[in-house]
Amino acid sequence: MDDAKLKSIIEKHDRDPANLLAILMDIQKEERWLPKETLKALAAEMNLPLARVYALATFFAAFSLKPRGKHLCTVCMGTACHVRGAPRLVDHIQREFDVLAGNTTADMKLTLETVNCVGACALGPLVIVDGEYHGNMNAGKMDRVLKPIKQE
Template sequence: MDSQKLETILDKHDRQPAALLAILQDIQEEENYLPKEDVQQVAKALSISLARVYSLATFFSSFSLEPRGKHICTVCMGTACHVRGAPKLVDHIRREFDVPETGTTKDLNLTLETVNCVGACALGPLLILDQEYHSNMTPAKLDRVLKPIKQD
């Protein structure tokens, strides 16, 4: 992130150490992940130790310290979705997009993540693609939804 942008984010939160979480969220919003340089910069600007910022950034699974894909695909693996075949969806996406263990394809096109419940169990299996919710997913339906992304 260029330093001007980071300064804007820091100023928006009055450089309050208490706003650390919000600042990290804003950075991730911009960059899709938390670049190491920015994390270091934030620690310095707020006079918080790097160890504390790192602890916070790794505590929440919504933060990523690795670059994430252009598209983010979240599969709900909560109990209801799980029994209705969510693992099959995950397998399918992994195969189709060649997603490695880290969850992000080599070309940084897609990041595959799983969450434990999004609170819409009646609509399961659920898939969230770039913040859009797709309900009652099947592998066949999945191909249709993911087609534009594959061509991207």
């Protein structure tokens, strides 16, 4: 992230250390992850300890400290999704794309993540692919949704 962009994000949040979480969110929105160099620049620009920035970035599950792939597939692991078969869905995608949850395929095509409930419990198991919600999923439907990505 270039300096001007970073500064504009910091300014948008009034340079207030209390808004660090929101600042990190905005950085991630731009970059899709939190690059080390950007966090170091952020700490220096806001005159904050890097240790504090790193602590926050690693505490919250929303942040990724590794680059994400072109596509993002997030499987909801809420209780309702769990009892309706979400773990098997994750197993299935892991096998199909040869990637473990929390990681990205070697070709950087797909990142597979899990989330602890998105509040669409009546539609479980639920999977979000590139921002689009897909309810009542099973292995077959999953394959259809992910087919275009697989064939890319």
